[in-house]
Amino acid sequence: ILLGGGVSFSFYDRNDSDTFDNNPDLVEDLWSHSYFTFTPIIGAFSKDYVMLGIKPTISRRETSDSRIDSDSENHWENKSFEYGASLFISHMYPLYKRFGATLEHEAGYKRYQGTSERDWTYYNNEIVIDENSYEHTEKGNRYFAGISLMLYYAFTDNFLVQTKIGQLAYQHGNTTVTDDRNNGERVDKRTVSSGDLNFITTLSFDKILTLNYLF
Numbered sequence: 001i002l003l004g005g006g007v008s009f010s011f012y013d014r015n016d017s018d019t020f021d022n023n024p025d026l027v028e029d030l031w032s033h034s035y036f037t038f039t040p041i042i043g044a045f046s047k048d049y050v051m052l053g054i055k056p057t058i059s060r061r062e063t064s065d066s067r068i069d070s071d072s073e074n075h076w077e078n079k080s081f082e083y084g085a086s087l088f089i090s091h092m093y094p095l096y097k098r099f100g101a102t103l104e105h106e107a108g109y110k111r112y113q114g115t116s117e118r119d120w121t122y123y124n125n126e127i128v129i130d131e132n133s134y135e136h137t138e139k140g141n142r143y144f145a146g147i148s149l150m151l152y153y154a155f156t157d158n159f160l161v162q163t164k165i166g167q168l169a170y171q172h173g174n175t176t177v178t179d180d181r182n183n184g185e186r187v188d189k190r191t192v193s194s195g196d197l198n199f200i201t202t203l204s205f206d207k208i209l210t211l212n213y214l215f
Contacts, residue, residue, distance in 0.1 A: 002051060003042035028068040035061045049092040055108070056085045077117045084110030085143070098154040102162065107145040114138045140175035140192075170195045 014031040036059065043053025064077040086108025094100040119133035146169030152162040170193075177188040 001120055002041065002043040002053065005055070007036075007038045008046075009036040010034070028066060030066045031064070032065045033061075035059075043081050043090070043185070044086075049094075051088075051090040051092070053088055053090070054085060055088060055106070056083075057110070058083045071123045073121045074118070076116070078112070078114070078116045080112065080114035082110055082112035084108055084142075089199035090178060092152070100152050102148075102150040102152055103149045104150060105146075106148065108143075110142045110144070112138075112142070134160070135178075135180055137177055137178045140173055142192075144171035146170065167196070167198045169198070 010033070012033045015029070018142045037057065038059070039055055040054050041053060045051050059082045061080045062078070067074045086106050088104050088106040090102050090104045092100055092102050114137070116136040117133070120131070121128060122130040147165055148164050150162050150164045150169045153162050154160040158187070169188045172193045173191075175190045175192055177186075177190065179186045179188075
């Protein structure tokens with residue numbers, strides 16, 4: 001039995017008040033970002049070097065921006081939430097001592113929701129000349145399947161680290177978009193299909209770089 005997975009998170013806040021000297025009309029410029037994702041892995045060997053398992057996943061992302069100057073105020077916020085799970089079959093190939101490669105077949109489902117909100121006000125001699133706001137929402141489902149190539153290193157007979165180096169994937173799903181811009185609500189329904197061949201260039205401890213323990 002294998003238990004493992006990864007978690008990745010980031011928090012970032014920026015205050016550009018120290019640049020106000022270059023723009024004397026700027027009163028406030030704040031930007032923040034947060035991100036969290038968790039992907040556990042549960043698997044069991046059906047025979048030597050062949051594993052069957054499941055990967056639940058959950059992630060959340062938030063970004064906001066607030067900018068105020070002498071004649072305008074702009075506020076923007078974006079939030080997204082995603083969850084799902086996939087089933088996988090992994091074939092592990094020992095290469096040299098504790099190094100090896102893994103070829104993984106995966107298929108699963110994800111559901112997500114994202115919301116963007118913006119409001120703004122413009123002034124002329126402290127008199128409001130334009131004021132408005134809108135909300136943009138997307139909800140959708142994705143079915144996906146793919147093949148991934150990974151490398152692993154076994155520190156001990158029970159503990160190994162694994163990194164994904166490439167992936168061939170296909171996804172298909174539906175998205176519902178709601179937008180209330182221009183003082184009216186608009187609803188669009190879209191069908192999305194895409195295929196991708198990706199080579200991993202950035203490591204993260206959620207899906208790309210995972211820590212695993214064998215029982």
